[in-house]
Amino acid sequence: MKLPLTLLTLAALCGTSAAADWLQFRGPNASAVSTEAQAPGPKVAIDWKAELPGRGLSSPVVVGDKVFVTCSSGPDQSNLHVFCFSATDGKKVWERVMKATGRTMSHNKTSVAAPTPCSDGERIFAIYSSNDLFAFDLAGNLLWLRGLTFDYANASNSLGMSSSPVVVDGTLVVQAENDSESIAVGIDTATGKNRWKKERPKAANWTSAVVYKGAVALQSSKGLTGVNPRSGAVEWDYTDGAATIPSSAVTQDAIYVPSNGVTALVPEKGAVSQLWRASGLKPGTGSPLVLGDSIYVLNGAGVLVKAALSNGDEAWKLRLKGPFSGSPVAAGKYIYIVSERGDFQVVDTTAKEGEVVHSVELKDTLLCTPAISNGAVYVRSDKALWKLK
Amino acid sequence: MKSPVLLGLLFASGLISAASLEQPLADLRAVQKEGEGNEKATAAWQQIVKADPAALPEILAAMNGANPLAENWLRAAIGVVADQAIAAKKLPVDAVKAFLLDTKNSPAPRVVAFDLLQHAEPKTAEKLTPGLLEDPSSELRRHPVARLTSAGDEALAQGKKDAALASYQQAMKGARDEDQIKDLAKKLKDLGSPVDLPTHFGFVRSWKLIAPFTNVERKGFDTVFPPEEKIDLGATYPGKNGDVKWTDFTSTDEYGQIDFNKPYTMLKEVTGYAYTEFDSAEERDAQIRLGCKNGWKVWLNGRLIFARDEYHRGAKLDQYKLPVKLKKGKNQILVKCCQNEQTETWTVEWQFQLRLCDDTGTAILAAK
Numbered sequence: 001m002k003l004p005l006t007l008l009t010l011a012a013l014c015g016t017s018a019a020a021d022w023l024q025f026r027g028p029n030a031s032a033v034s035t036e037a038q039a040p041g042p043k044v045a046i047d048w049k050a051e052l053p054g055r056g057l058s059s060p061v062v063v064g065d066k067v068f069v070t071c072s073s074g075p076d077q078s079n080l081h082v083f084c085f086s087a088t089d090g091k092k093v094w095e096r097v098m099k100a101t102g103r104t105m106s107h108n109k110t111s112v113a114a115p116t117p118c119s120d121g122e123r124i125f126a127i128y129s130s131n132d133l134f135a136f137d138l139a140g141n142l143l144w145l146r147g148l149t150f151d152y153a154n155a156s157n158s159l160g161m162s163s164s165p166v167v168v169d170g171t172l173v174v175q176a177e178n179d180s181e182s183i184a185v186g187i188d189t190a191t192g193k194n195r196w197k198k199e200r201p202k203a204a205n206w207t208s209a210v211v212y213k214g215a216v217a218l219q220s221s222k223g224l225t226g227v228n229p230r231s232g233a234v235e236w237d238y239t240d241g242a243a244t245i246p247s248s249a250v251t252q253d254a255i256y257v258p259s260n261g262v263t264a265l266v267p268e269k270g271a272v273s274q275l276w277r278a279s280g281l282k283p284g285t286g287s288p289l290v291l292g293d294s295i296y297v298l299n300g301a302g303v304l305v306k307a308a309l310s311n312g313d314e315a316w317k318l319r320l321k322g323p324f325s326g327s328p329v330a331a332g333k334y335i336y337i338v339s340e341r342g343d344f345q346v347v348d349t350t351a352k353e354g355e356v357v358h359s360v361e362l363k364d365t366l367l368c369t370p371a372i373s374n375g376a377v378y379v380r381s382d383k384a385l386w387k388l389k
Numbered sequence: 390m391k392s393p394v395l396l397g398l399l400f401a402s403g404l405i406s407a408a409s410l411e412q413p414l415a416d417l418r419a420v421q422k423e424g425e426g427n428e429k430a431t432a433a434w435q436q437i438v439k440a441d442p443a444a445l446p447e448i449l450a451a452m453n454g455a456n457p458l459a460e461n462w463l464r465a466a467i468g469v470v471a472d473q474a475i476a477a478k479k480l481p482v483d484a485v486k487a488f489l490l491d492t493k494n495s496p497a498p499r500v501v502a503f504d505l506l507q508h509a510e511p512k513t514a515e516k517l518t519p520g521l522l523e524d525p526s527s528e529l530r531r532h533p534v535a536r537l538t539s540a541g542d543e544a545l546a547q548g549k550k551d552a553a554l555a556s557y558q559q560a561m562k563g564a565r566d567e568d569q570i571k572d573l574a575k576k577l578k579d580l581g582s583p584v585d586l587p588t589h590f591g592f593v594r595s596w597k598l599i600a601p602f603t604n605v606e607r608k609g610f611d612t613v614f615p616p617e618e619k620i621d622l623g624a625t626y627p628g629k630n631g632d633v634k635w636t637d638f639t640s641t642d643e644y645g646q647i648d649f650n651k652p653y654t655m656l657k658e659v660t661g662y663a664y665t666e667f668d669s670a671e672e673r674d675a676q677i678r679l680g681c682k683n684g685w686k687v688w689l690n691g692r693l694i695f696a697r698d699e700y701h702r703g704a705k706l707d708q709y710k711l712p713v714k715l716k717k718g719k720n721q722i723l724v725k726c727c728q729n730e731q732t733e734t735w736t737v738e739w740q741f742q743l744r745l746c747d748d749t750g751t752a753i754l755a756a757k
Contacts, residue, residue: 075531075568096465099497101457105705132461142434142465144427147458151422153695158682158702179699193424204702 022062022371022378024118025164030210031250032289032329038375039332042346042358044388047376048090054081055382056113057325058164061124062087062373066138068124069385072112077104080112082126083385084140087374090387094140102130102149106160109325109367111382114162116208116369118172120189129161131176135192144192148174154181157204164208166216168229171195173216177205184218186232196232207243208287210250212267217255219248224257226267236267246283246327249290251309256295258283262312278312281305286327286369289335291349296335298328304335304347306354318354320345325367329377338366338379344388360388410444413437414451417462430462437466442474445505446484452498460497471505480509489517496526496748503529522563527749534564538573545576554580561589565750567706590706591744591752592645593665593722597622598638600653600661603629604727609660610684610698616662617688620721629659638663644706648740649726655737656728663724667745669715670756676748677722680708681741684727689713690720700729701736707750715745715753 026032054073061068065087073079078100084093104112106129117126123143127133131148149156155176163175172187177200186195200220207219215226215235219242226236242248243258250256254275255265261279265272281288284300290309297305302322306315321343328337328347334357335347342362348355364381371378376389413433420426437448445467452463474480488494489502503521507514522533541556554577561573561584574584587594602614615626625634640647649661669675677687677694682704686696694711728739745753 075566096468098461098464099457101461103708105703105708107703134461134465140469141438142462143431144424145420145458145461146424147422147461150457154697154699158699158704158708179702180697187424191424192427202698 020374021064021119021121022060022373023121024061024166025059025116025208026247026287026289026327026329026369027372029250030166030208030247032287032327032369033291034329034331034372036331036372036374039334040336040372040375040377040389041332042334042348044346044358044377045360047387047389049387050085050090050092050385052081052083052380052382052384054079054113055111056380057111057367058113058380059116059369060371060378060380060385061117061119062371062378063119063121063124063138066093067378067385067387068117068119068126069380070113070117070126070128071382072100072104072128077106077112078130080126080128080130080132080134082117082124082134082136084138085385087376087387090385096134096136096140096142098132098134098145100128100130100132101147102132103156103158104130105158110160110162112160114160116164118165118167120167123189125165125167125172125189127165127174129157131155131161133174133187133192135189146187146192148176148185152176152181152183155183156180159204162206162208166209166211168211168214168216171229173209173218173227173229175200175205175207175209175218177201177203177220179204184227184232186229195230198227198232203244205244207245207247210248210255212250212255215267217248217250217267219257220244223259224248224255224265235269236272238265238267238272243283245285247287249288249295251290256288256290258288262288262295262297264312276312278307280314281307281312285325286337289328289330291330291333291335294349296328296330296349298324298337302339304328304337304354306349316353318347318356320347320356321359326369329370329372331372336370336372336377338362338368338370340365340367342366342381344379362386410437410440410447414448414463417466418451418455418459420458420462421456422458434462434466438469440470442470442477442479443481443484445470445474445481446488449485449488449498449502450494452501453495455495463498464501467501467505471508475505475509480505482506482510482513486513486517490520492525496528499526500528503532522559525749527565530563530565530749531569534560534569534573537563538569538576541576550580554582558582586643587645588754589752590645591746591754592640593667593743593745594640594642594645594647596638596647596663596665597635598647598649598652598661598663599626599633599635600649601629601633601656601659602661603658604660604684604729605658607684607698607700607727607729609658610686610696610727612660614660614662616664616723617725620664620723622664635664645742645744646740647724647742648738649728650737650739656739657732658728658730659739660725660727661739663726663741665722667715667720667722668756669717669720669753672717673715673753674747675713675715675753676746677711677713678707678709678744678746678750679711679741680704680706681726682738683741684729685741686725687711687743688721688723690716698727700727701731701738704738704742706742
């Protein structure tokens, strides 16, 4: 059937709009790189600031004109909040407050609202360190909920959990990996019921999945495993070990996994080829990102390292104002990163040795990874959400 | 059952009457583990959030005895209805207040009711606060405890030591959460009136210990050593480094830590057991609350209550809350505590902390 031109135009416009959404931890395809044409550029300033009533280091996610963010409040952080703010002016659109059914204990530095929610563009899936999971439509109607530690009583980590879910092909893939009852679950986004559940390595793990050619790549101390999102079946498996805090970077052609430094992999059904390994590239807490023909790694000393995507050879190193808990994100030629001390920094990646071309002092503790949407950058602390534009 | 036409008319009128909430509330209460009942609950939730504000007490009441998942469905619905009611100044304040004050209602919805009052009628909530000091909800107790603590601080700042002491002591009587208790204990100690914390919390501090059995490759966790098969306090068994036998151990720690390192030194890849008998004045519901950063298992009267094989990720008071039923008279409690192979300085601890209390956290003390 041929569509009228106006409809085609509308579809094209919608496509553009969708590209501006930042639907999960590290945005489109969990790549940390904005795909929208309208990049924030270097000279961003605070556009608005919205107060939050509880702790959190989850990233904001953005769907159209709505910014969603989670936090946890109360003496034991058992009050689980989901906020929807207007991206235009930061006004609260709706808030829902639920109660943790799983354990809320965590290391003091992290908090119960550590994992970033994700969205399929129609629904928000908010998950917490307690493994409580809520699905809302964009208007705030509760669609379904789960309590994964209520379901699986030993699925918890006394240091806290932080793996952010991804949504692929009508399936929400959740990792609840820990020393005891370590699992990953594929959940039907329509009903909240399991499509599959599989045992994962019995070891604490704070990494988040990336999506590569339709497969969900689950990282753990054992390596990186590609699973079919609908069935949970293993499509490929890399078993040479991997980090349990920084997650992988992904492009259309390869996955760059924090494993023995950084290892570039090309997974295919039943096999994984190794392109290169750069043992000197050592991501700290933040995950690497790929921008153009380079990979950028923020090490534990707060030094941003640029290396060639083709072979991992280092090009330059740039010391930033750290320390950092969050990951860098990018749009256009700029990398955006915020330090734990609230120093928001913009790095021009095309400068000869890299250069911090702009910074904003947010005067708060920020542990989150920024989100980018519609030419703006969003960050949050335990107390507030900012839009910088 | 309401006809679809009638339901349609009710929807058309914009608000659903209380009478029509029976089935949707039942649908929310029916949700179970692994998403069972989610589909029905989704539709039911949409009906409930259209309810007239007058239905709020009925929705709150539906939380009574509901499982935690159903509680959350209902909590979210109450939030939507209440937001609209408060905006329209239609919150049924008297009915919500009556719901709060009726302690036959479950703690969770009563906390929601108090939150609604705090939001909509802060003066009413403030007035009710002192009456919550002995409340069955530990969450509600926090409010009067905080207020009395502040009053004590103010009195102390004005040099009124006796008044401060009285305020702190009254607050301590109601306090059930560790942060408030710790704060008050320090203030009371500074005023020369120390608190018996082990009794306040209900720590079990006198045990028989036996160790070390092996836990090489963490296999001891699943190995059934003799104390799991039979409690024989006079027996000797082959242990990891030779024969082992039961020995008395009484903790002097204020927070009731049962530290295996004290009698056995800092061993690695070992398993220990602790056994005690607790005399209950009556048959009753209770909670065994445990804090432990080692692998552990707990049995009550020979029945395994819970087991967890996580090592050195952290411990805290009341880390695990295990609902149990105590029988009248002697109750046997057995704890298995496994130490692993890690050698970092933060992996030295081989200990646990256990207390018996009710749902509120009020200590249950041994009858003798």
